[in-house]
Amino acid sequence: MAHGHKSTEKVVYVGDSRVRKGTMPNTPVDYTAFPGKSEAFIPNFLLKEWMVGVVALVGFLALTIAHPAPLGYPADPTNASFIPMPDWYFLFLYQLLKYPYVSGDFVVLGTVGVPGVAFGALLLAPFLDTGKERRFYKRPIASGLLILSILACVYLTKVSWDHYQHQLEINHVTPEHIDRANKAREAYEAGQPRPNPIQQQGAAEVPIVDADDPAMELAATCLSCHGTDMKGQGSIPSLRGVGDRLSEEQIADIITNGQGAMPSQADQHTPEEIDQIAAWLAKQKAEAAE
Amino acid sequence: MEEKERTYMPDEERQREATHQPVRRREMSRRQFLSYTLGGATAFMGVGAVLPMIRFAVDPLLMPQAEGTFVKVVEESSVTDEPQEFRFQINQIDGWYESQPELTAWISKGSDGTIFALSPICKHLGCTINWNTQNDNQYFCPCHDAKYDKDGKNLAVAPNPLDEYEVEIREGVVYLGPLKPNTRV
Amino acid sequence: MFKGIYNWIDDRLDITPMWRDVADHEVPEHVNPAHHFSAFVYCFGGLTFFITIIQILSGMFLTMYYVPDIINAYASVDYLQHKVAFGAIVRGMHHWGASLVIVMMFLHTLRVFFTGSYKAPREMNWVVGMLIFFIMLGLGFTGYLLPWDNKAYFATKVGMQIAESVPYIGVYLKELMQGGEIVGAQTLTRFFAIHVFFLPGALLAMLAAHFIMIRRQGISGPL
Numbered sequence: 186m187a188h189g190h191k192s193t194e195k196v197v198y199v200g201d202s203r204v205r206k207g208t209m210p211n212t213p214v215d216y217t218a219f220p221g222k223s224e225a226f227i228p229n230f231l232l233k234e235w236m237v238g239v240v241a242l243v244g245f246l247a248l249t250i251a252h253p254a255p256l257g258y259p260a261d262p263t264n265a266s267f268i269p270m271p272d273w274y275f276l277f278l279y280q281l282l283k284y285p286y287v288s289g290d291f292v293v294l295g296t297v298g299v300p301g302v303a304f305g306a307l308l309l310a311p312f313l314d315t316g317k318e319r320r321f322y323k324r325p326i327a328s329g330l331l332i333l334s335i336l337a338c339v340y341l342t343k344v345s346w347d348h349y350q351h352q353l354e355i356n357h358v359t360p361e362h363i364d365r366a367n368k369a370r371e372a373y374e375a376g377q378p379r380p381n382p383i384q385q386q387g388a389a390e391v392p393i394v395d396a397d398d399p400a401m402e403l404a405a406t407c408l409s410c411h412g413t414d415m416k417g418q419g420s421i422p423s424l425r426g427v428g429d430r431l432s433e434e435q436i437a438d439i440i441t442n443g444q445g446a447m448p449s450q451a452d453q454h455t456p457e458e459i460d461q462i463a464a465w466l467a468k469q470k471a472e473a474a475e
Numbered sequence: 476m477e478e479k480e481r482t483y484m485p486d487e488e489r490q491r492e493a494t495h496q497p498v499r500r501r502e503m504s505r506r507q508f509l510s511y512t513l514g515g516a517t518a519f520m521g522v523g524a525v526l527p528m529i530r531f532a533v534d535p536l537l538m539p540q541a542e543g544t545f546v547k548v549v550e551e552s553s554v555t556d557e558p559q560e561f562r563f564q565i566n567q568i569d570g571w572y573e574s575q576p577e578l579t580a581w582i583s584k585g586s587d588g589t590i591f592a593l594s595p596i597c598k599h600l601g602c603t604i605n606w607n608t609q610n611d612n613q614y615f616c617p618c619h620d621a622k623y624d625k626d627g628k629n630l631a632v633a634p635n636p637l638d639e640y641e642v643e644i645r646e647g648v649v650y651l652g653p654l655k656p657n658t659r660v
Numbered sequence: 661m662f663k664g665i666y667n668w669i670d671d672r673l674d675i676t677p678m679w680r681d682v683a684d685h686e687v688p689e690h691v692n693p694a695h696h697f698s699a700f701v702y703c704f705g706g707l708t709f710f711i712t713i714i715q716i717l718s719g720m721f722l723t724m725y726y727v728p729d730i731i732n733a734y735a736s737v738d739y740l741q742h743k744v745a746f747g748a749i750v751r752g753m754h755h756w757g758a759s760l761v762i763v764m765m766f767l768h769t770l771r772v773f774f775t776g777s778y779k780a781p782r783e784m785n786w787v788v789g790m791l792i793f794f795i796m797l798g799l800g801f802t803g804y805l806l807p808w809d810n811k812a813y814f815a816t817k818v819g820m821q822i823a824e825s826v827p828y829i830g831v832y833l834k835e836l837m838q839g840g841e842i843v844g845a846q847t848l849t850r851f852f853a854i855h856v857f858f859l860p861g862a863l864l865a866m867l868a869a870h871f872i873m874i875r876r877q878g879i880s881g882p883l
Binding site for chain 1: 671672673674682683684685686687688689690692693694695700703706707710711714730734735737738741742748749751752753754755756757758759760762773774775776777778779780782783786787790791794797800801804807808809810811812813814815817818819822825826827842843880883
Binding site: 532533535536538540567569570571572599600601602618 | 730731814817818820821822832835836838839840841842844845846
């Protein structure tokens with residue numbers, strides 16, 4: 186197969202293998218041969234890159250220590266009060282789908298059309314922008330389109346985030362991972378063990394006491410958040426067995442004044458009704474149910 | 476290698492070359508044959524190894540759909556004109572995982588007095604809707620502000636009306652079955 | 661001693677030219693922040709790679725505790741985060757690294773775009789780079805489900821609904837990704853397999869192509 190080589194050029198292999206013995210000298214080339222102040226990749230240039238890497242790593246570790254990764258409550262497909270939220274880098278797409286002409290009858294345009302065209306154009310940018318000019322200000326159409334798209338993405342992300350915050354506010358919802366962290370801290374400060382959401386699910390199986398009590402009718406307003414089965418949902422606590430945790434006075438106080446994410450119910454019920462509900466809820470004890 | 480081949484060139488061909496006639500070989504050369512065989516074997520090895528895996532991966536697509544059964548949900552008398560949220564348990568088989576998850580239905584009486592049950596799954600992107608959270612007697616989806624009227628008709632953002640559960644009423648009790656497209660709009 | 665071992669291997673495999681090619685190649689002045697401070701924009705590609713390495717390592721270690729099963733997934737994440745020493749840090753690195761890798765890759769893409777570095781002869785490398793970007797987004801999407809908390813579950817449901825809206829093939833696409841009619845046990849195992857084996861495999865192949873092309877074509881010249 187050694188046709189292409191002149192007979193004077195001798196190919197030397199390593200041992201009896203097919204690995205060619207290298208002809209490259211093992212000494213670095215003289216850099217004065219190159220224009221400008223270029224330098225070897227290792228060690229000269231890589232050291233500078235590594236310096237940037239060290240700074241990045243320190244910042245990164247500081248971030249991970251300062252902000253633990255969020256973890257909410259276990260997935261519950263029946264939880265109707267949860268406000269879904271994708272990761273931040275998908276928010277612009279999530280927000281886009283709210284607008285007319287990319288939702289409703291045109292939802293295909295929003296989920297496939299617009300992103301398809303945008304990402305397709307980005308993927309094929311070298312074949313769309315074929316001019317010789319490299320400076321961004323000398324190719325205004327390509328640069329302009331990209332800058333516009335970035336601004337649009339930033340805007341959409343911002344609107345989406347604000348909308349999410351607004352929804353949290355009007356629904357009196359604390360994001361689950363924050364709620365969990367708060368409860369864990371409160372438990373720690375009170376010297377109790379860290380609450381375990383998996384055990385709480387088991388504890389929710391306490392039957393309802395005195396379900397025929399007329400107060401149950403009044404308590405219908407509670408059920409829209411605490412669940413029609415009173416088992417709670419997501420971060421909203423179960424009302425079953427609530428008498429074990431709170432006294433009648435405490436329950437009446439929470440209903441009248443609200444607590445945490447729960448708004449006051451004073452305008453929904455008269456004080457007598459609240460007392461009636463509180464008295465009934467205070468009877469919700471695990472041992473009374475048995 | 477090519478030189479070697481030359482020395483084994485058949486006599487017939489050597490004659491042609493001597494008389495300057497173009498060489499026309501209709502049969503496959505040895506190299507071509509080997510290349511085709513190699514290609515065929517490669518294709519067989521690739522397909523033979525990957526085909527079982529592909530069938531393995533798409534199996535859920537080809538599974539027969541499970542038959543829906545009706546589940547007892549609530550007494551007919553507690554259904555009002557105002558939609559109410561009811562939960563009910565179904566038997567669900569998810570691969571190796573069997574469970575009795577709770578589903579939710581918004582049940583109300585229509586203007587004609589028939590009882591109907593709507594699925595809480597928003598037809599826009601599958602979030603969960605809620606009744607009257609904006610005090611406008613509409614279903615509202617917090618994700619993208621989709622709105623539906625009491626019959627589940629899509630008023631904003633969503634492309635389709637809310638799905639309906641199949642409803643059966645036996646002896647004054649409402650039973651719900653599988654989902655179907657909305658029939659009231 | 662080490663020199664002896666090196667020479668022994670080099671006699672048999674002739675490895676010197678391989679690393680010499682990487683080590684000795686010229687880095688031009690215009691990308692060197694020591695000469696032009698603005699050249700720090702050329703660091704983002706390297707930082708993306710660095711964080712990708714962190715992601716691969718932390719992910720490998722997370723699977724020592726994580727179970728891709730709907731009963732135990734949440735419990736195992738909860739356990740490794742709160743009960744295992746340094747669990748919060750390792751999971752934190754994987755969680756925040758996922759965001760950071762997107763940020764770095766975005767900045768790297770902007771640098772390449774605005775310096776016109778994707779122009780001939782480097783078109784193919786841009787396309788490979790964009791494929792890496794899409795693979796990273798896929799890794800983000802599949803990884804989001806794995807802790808199996810409410811946020812993960814409902815975001816994935818929305819994603820599935822988006823997949824379903826694709827004309828003609830949408831329904832099949834959704835069912836193929838879900839591995840069933842609902843987001844459930846089979847979705848979690850599927851996403852785990854995609855997140856841990858399929859996409860990283862594709863990612864490593866694409867990264868190799870990306871780097872080989874950079875060495876072949878050299879860094880783009882000064883503007």
